[in-house]
Amino acid sequence: MSAGIETWVDEHGDALYNYALSRLRNPSSAEDVVQETFLAAHRSLSDFSGRSSPRTWLIGILKHKVIDLIRKESREQPIEEIETMEAPEEEFFDRKGHWRIKPVDWQVHPGKVLEQKEFMAVLLQCLKHLPDRLHRLFILRELEDMSSAEICKELEITSSNLWVMLHRARMRLRGCLTENWIGGQSC
Amino acid sequence: MLTCKEVSTLVSESLDHSLPLRQRMGVRFHLMMCSMCRTYKKQTLQLRDAMRTYARREPTEHLSKEARQRIKNALKTDGK
Numbered sequence: 001m002s003a004g005i006e007t008w009v010d011e012h013g014d015a016l017y018n019y020a021l022s023r024l025r026n027p028s029s030a031e032d033v034v035q036e037t038f039l040a041a042h043r044s045l046s047d048f049s050g051r052s053s054p055r056t057w058l059i060g061i062l063k064h065k066v067i068d069l070i071r072k073e074s075r076e077q078p079i080e081e082i083e084t085m086e087a088p089e090e091e092f093f094d095r096k097g098h099w100r101i102k103p104v105d106w107q108v109h110p111g112k113v114l115e116q117k118e119f120m121a122v123l124l125q126c127l128k129h130l131p132d133r134l135h136r137l138f139i140l141r142e143l144e145d146m147s148s149a150e151i152c153k154e155l156e157i158t159s160s161n162l163w164v165m166l167h168r169a170r171m172r173l174r175g176c177l178t179e180n181w182i183g184g185q186s187c
Numbered sequence: 188m189l190t191c192k193e194v195s196t197l198v199s200e201s202l203d204h205s206l207p208l209r210q211r212m213g214v215r216f217h218l219m220m221c222s223m224c225r226t227y228k229k230q231t232l233q234l235r236d237a238m239r240t241y242a243r244r245e246p247t248e249h250l251s252k253e254a255r256q257r258i259k260n261a262l263k264t265d266g267k
Contacts (some may be wrong), residue, residue, distance in 0.1 A: 006259050013255055018246040031254045036257050042265055061190050089192060097190025101227040107232060116240070123237050141203065142238040148203045159204070167199035 005042050012055045016062050023066050023139050025128065033069060037062040067144070067154065070136050077133055092171060104172075106181055119181060126176035130169060137162060138169040146182045189213045191224055197227045204233060 016037060019049050023183045040061050041048070048057050048184035130138065140146045140154070152159050189197070194217045197210055206214070218225050250258075 005262055009255055009258050009262070013250040013258070014246040014248070017250040017254075018248050022241065028229055031257075033252075034250065035258045035261055039265055042262055043213060048229045056190060089195075093190075093192040097192035098224050099191050101221050103230060104225055106230060116226065120237065120244070123234075123241065136205065142235060143242050155192075163203055164196075166203055167196050168201075170199050170231055170234060171195070174227070174232055177230075177234070 004046070005038060008041075008054055008058065009038060012058055015055060016058055019059060019062060020066055023143060026134065027116055028113065029069065033062065033065045036065055040065070041167065063144070067140070071141065071154055074133070075134055089168075092175065101175075101178075104178060106177065108181075119177075122177060122180045123173070125180065126173050129176060130172060134169040134172065137165045138173075141166055191217075191227075192220065194218070194221070194224045195227055198224070198231060202231060226228050 013034065015029055016034045020033045021027060024030050026035065037058060041058055048054070079084075092100055104120070108115060135149065137155075138167065140151050141148075146154070148159055148162055151157075152162055155162075194214055197214050200205060200206060201211075205211075211257070218228065
């Protein structure tokens with residue numbers, strides 16, 4: 001039956017790879033986790049009922065593998081280390097808590113497809129520069145759409161830690177987008 | 188009155204859990220008076236929307252020929 005699955009590698013390999021790469025950032029980890037997914041699918045092919053599409057089924061397996069890997073990486077980085085690092089707040093606020101750099105509208109118009117594409121390209125670059133620990137949490141929250149409670153349980157962190165880290169990720173991304181997004185300013 | 192720094196934290200937190208009434212009122216009051224924090228709030232929501240678009244986008248990267256072959260070879264030998 002491996003011949004059938006091999007066809008799936010050609011048909012769905014890119015979609016799975018993109019899914020993994022957007023969550024893990026590292027191409028070799030993404031390839032490994034895609035390979036593990038196809039092997040797991042091969043071993044449990046009898047569970048595939050055909051009620052969902054093969055791609056949906058494969059992505060379901062991949063999703064678990066990605067979260068397992070994120071959990072493993074997160075355990076290797078103790079939370080105490082996180083608490084003292086990556087505090088961008090000081091860059092953006094003065095001692096009285098006022099904005100040091102005034103937030104400026106990004107001017108992305110929903111109808112302008114090209115402008116949105118360019119905006120997404122800048123966002124991708126900004127995501128690449130996010131520190132690993134912030135990236136992991138941000139991805140689970142915003143791409144996997146996991147709730148705060150689920151993330152805290154998976155990664156064994158407190159909710160207050162999670163919220164601080166997510167805020168820092170958003171502040172960094174917002175700052176990076178403001179610095180690098182020039183669309184909308186030209187006519 | 189809450190500072191902009193406090194409001195920025197609470198606006199972000201409101202995307203992850205519902206704030207107690209008192210904080211919610213404090214944020215709302217501050218936002219009425221402060222256009223900079225209103226812009227900040229708009230940006231956090233735009234960021235969330237952009238991530239949803241990102242999650243749904245068509246594949247842009249390709250699995251290399253080598254990786255593809257490696258996976259196929261692994262499947263052939265799997266369970267043998």
